[in-house]
Structures are given as C-alpha cells and as structure tokens.
Amino acid sequence: MEKRQIGRSDLYVSKMGLGCMSLGKDESHARAIIDEAIELGINYFDTADLYDFGLNEEFVGRAIQNRRQDLIIATKAGNRWEEGKDGWTWDPSKFHIQNAVKDSLQRLGTDYIDLYQLHGGTIEDNINETIEAFEELKKEGLIREYGISSIRPNVIKQYLEKSSIASIMMQYSLVDRRPEEWFPLIEEHGVSVIARGPLAKGILSDRELEQAGSSIKEKGYMSYSFAELAELRAELKKAAPRHSYTEAALQYCLASPAVAAVIPGASKLSQLQENAAAVNAEPLTNEEAGLLRKISKADQYEQHRE
Template sequence: MRKRKLGNSDLLVSEIGLGCMSLGTDKKQAETIISAAIDEGINYFDTADLYDFGTNEEIAGHALKKVRDQVVIATKAGNRWNESKDSWHWDASPSYLKSAVKDSLKRLGTDYIDLYQLHGGTMEDDIDGVIGAFEELKAEGLIRHYGISSIRPNVIRQYAEKSSISSVMMQYSLLDRRPEEWMNLLIDNGISMIARGPVAKGLLSDKMLDKASSSIKENGYLDYSYEELKDILPGIKEKLSPRNLNETALQYVLSHKAVASVIPGASTVEQLQQNCRAARAQSLTEEEIVLLKELTKSSKYEAHRDM
C-alpha cells in the first residue's frame, strides 16, 4: 500500500485508511476486519470517542495493541455525551479536550495518540484556546499531531492561519466536490486532507442506485436530483470502463495532492479488500480527470463563509 506524508507532520499514512465507525460492536468481527486491513498494508486507523460511547476506541485499541508502533491511530473529541447517553452536545472548551484525551488514551490502551482531531468546530469556539490545548498536549507527549474534522470554510481558514494543524478531515467524493475550493489553501499551509465518504453512501460503488436510500430517491443527493443520478452514475461507469465505479471514485479523490488518505468505512473484509484493490489500481490520467469533472458538478459551501 502506498503511503503519503500527512501535512507538516512526520507521519506517513496509507492512501487507504480504515474508518472504524463502521466496525460495529461485535469485537471478533471488528478485529477480523482490522487484522485484514493490516495484512493489506493499511496503517491509518480513524476512530472517535463519540462512536458507540467509546467502545469503538476500545475495540480498535485492543486490535492494534500488538502493532502499535507500526500504525497511526487517530481519534476525535468535542462531542460530549450527556449522562443518560441519549444525546450529546458540543464542547470544545480547552478543559474538556484535555480531559477527553486522557479518557481516549485509556480506552485505546496506549500512552500517545498519533493524530488528535477536533470533531467539528464553530466560529463561536474559543479557537485560540483550542489551539493552546492541543499544543499543550503535544508538549506533554500525549498526542503527536493534531487536526480538525470540519467542512466549515470559515473555521478551516482560522485553523489554517493560526495553528500548526496537520490535517483537515472533510467529506469528499465525485458527487461532493465542495472541498476542491479549499485545496490550495491547505497545500499552501502544509496541511493535508483526510477524505471521508469517497463513495457517497454507496452511490459510487458498482451497486450504484441499488444503494440509494428512500431519502435519496425522494430528495436526491446534495446538488443532484434522483433523476440526475440515474443519468450521471451509469455515464461515469460507462465512460471510465474498464475501471469499476469504486476504483474510479477512490482514484479521483486520490488524484488530488492535498489528499493524504481516504477513509472509506468497511463492515466486511470483502469491502475492505475491494477498497484496497481500488487504491492499488493505476492512477487516473489527466484526460480521465478532466472527463470526470465535466460529468459532475463543481460546488462550493454556501454557508459558514466570511467572504
């Protein structure tokens, strides 16, 4: 598996990572998938304290314990469960982040986190305080590097200008090209993108519209109506043949140098292996990239902008 440098850090991450949220709570099944990921050459594993009330961190940490020095463990904080655990609220206070990291370390069974990420972010946060908390955690050796998981342009710009973040996690796919507007800003500041949702809820897999939920059938997906999807998806598959759609989708995201790693979820070993085959495929040609941009929409975030 090819690896890429994560932003301004010293971390090398596999082009395909494993988004652990989809693993579920069956420990044996989850560990089988993680073991298969390691066999495939994946070294980047992404979890969060929010997932399954922290159980996801426990499962991932246990499965990775024997290879801890060979992998990059990323987790996130900021979404805080209430006492009854039936809802959560946003808490990006420095005091909470410094407390949450210790809970994550305990669940993960490790004494450091490679990449600690703010699991969201708003302009109302004490951004300077958040950055200060992350820098303190770095100085203490509890985290090696930090980043944010956010799609808000005004928040991303603040962290890019004020901090030494290594990464920004964003939803990015052929059907959601909004992050492309911000790639130059990230590159100019030595920041990498971690791309989630590369197959757009399964629409960019070979099952295409068979994966469409009732909501997508009724309301479409982002800027695309369901009727548009019925036209666009078969068109992409046909014109990029003999590539399968999953390969085209992942290679498009990987074609951008701002992207360090793509983290599709995988609930089965077969899904994981399919994603790895797609990542190992031949890179898209310039002609293929141009064609894909012509077939899809280049959108931008309309909200959370300060310009």
C-alpha cells in the same frame, strides 16, 4: 500499499485508511476487519470517542496491541456526554479536550495518539483556547499531531491561519466536490486533506444504484436527484472505462495533491477488500480526471463562509 505524508508532519499513512465508525458492536467481527486491513497494508485507523460511546476506541485498542508501533491511530474529541442529559453537547474547551484525551488513551490502551482531531467546530468557538489545548498535549507527548474534522470554510481558514494543524478531514467525493475550492489554500499552508465519504454512501461503489436506501431514492444526494445520480454513473463509465465505479471514485479523490488519504468505512470484509483493490488500481490519467470533473457538479459551500 503506498504511504503518503500528512501535511509536513512525520506521519506517513497508507493512502487508504479504515474509517472505524462502521465496525459495529460485535468485537470479533470488528477485530476480523481490522486484522484484514493490516494484512492489506493499511496502517491508518480513524476512530472517535463519539462512536458507540467509546466502545469503538476500545475495539480498536485491543485489536492493535503488540503492533501499535507500526500503526497510525487517529481519534477525535469535542463532543461531551453527561449522564442525565439528552444527547451529546459540543465542548471544544481546553478543559474538556485535555480530559477527553486521557479517556481515549485509556480506551485505546496506548500512551500516545498519532493524530488527535477536533470533531467539528464553529466560528463562535474560542478557537485560540482550543489550539492551546492541542499544542500543550503535543508538547506533553500525549499526541504527535493534531487536526480538525470540519467542512466549514470560516472555521478551516481560522485554523490554517492560527494553528499548526497537520490535517483537515472533509467529506469529499465526486458527488460532493465542495472542498476543491479550498484545496489551494490548504496546500499553501502545508496541510493535508483526509477524504471521508469518498464513496458517497455507496452511490459511487460497484453496488447497483437501485440498492440505495429509500432516502436517496426519494431525495437524492447532495445537489443530485436520484435520476441525476443514475445519469452521472452512466457518464462515469464513459469517462473512465478502464475503471470500476469504486476505482474511479477513490482514484478521483487520490488524484488531488491536497489529499493524503481516503477513509471509506467497511462493515464487511468484502467491502474492505474491494476498496483496497480499488486504491491499488491504476491511477486516473489527467484526461480521465478532467472528464470526471466535466461531468460532475463543482458545487461550493453556501454557508459558514465568513
């Protein structure tokens, strides 16, 4: 599978990574998916300390032993769990991040993390302190690069201006094109986008739309009603007749120079195999990509702009 550079870093990742959040709590099943991903040429695995209270990191860590040096492991921090308190609390402090990384390293069974990401962020955070935490971890060799996972324009702009982030993970798909407004600025700073949710909860996959969950049927997805989603899928077939829905969706994201990789999740081997085949399919032509932009909405973020 083709590898792409993340930002200006020395991290080269398969153009499709595996979003590990959907691996589940059965370790043998999770291991089978990770093994198959590696067999398919995927070298990029994205997890987080938040996923199943660290169990996900443990599964990934045990699955990659003896082949760690060939893989790019990304994880995230910024959410803190305290016994006796209800739920996770947001904590982007230097103290928390520099302690959280030690726990993640232990669970992953490694002495370094390739890409360490802030799992969120608000404009009210002490961003300078958060950046300082990541920069010190980088100097110590505990992480190779760092990035943020955020869709908030005001947060993204601050990190682009003040930090040496390599990547920004953003929800991005043909039915959520809001990040495109910021791609020129992100590219200008030599930073890459990692596209999560490229299949939009399966709406853009080869699965029949009628199999969508009740919430999507009732409320639609993003600014699309359910009826509009059905219309879009019909138009998508006309705009990119050479491609399956999954191929068109993943290739649309990968067509942007700002995007280093897509990271769809996979809870089944068949999903993983279908997604890998789709990213290895023929890329969209400029005409096809233009038609897909024409038939879809170019929404913009309304909040968190300044």
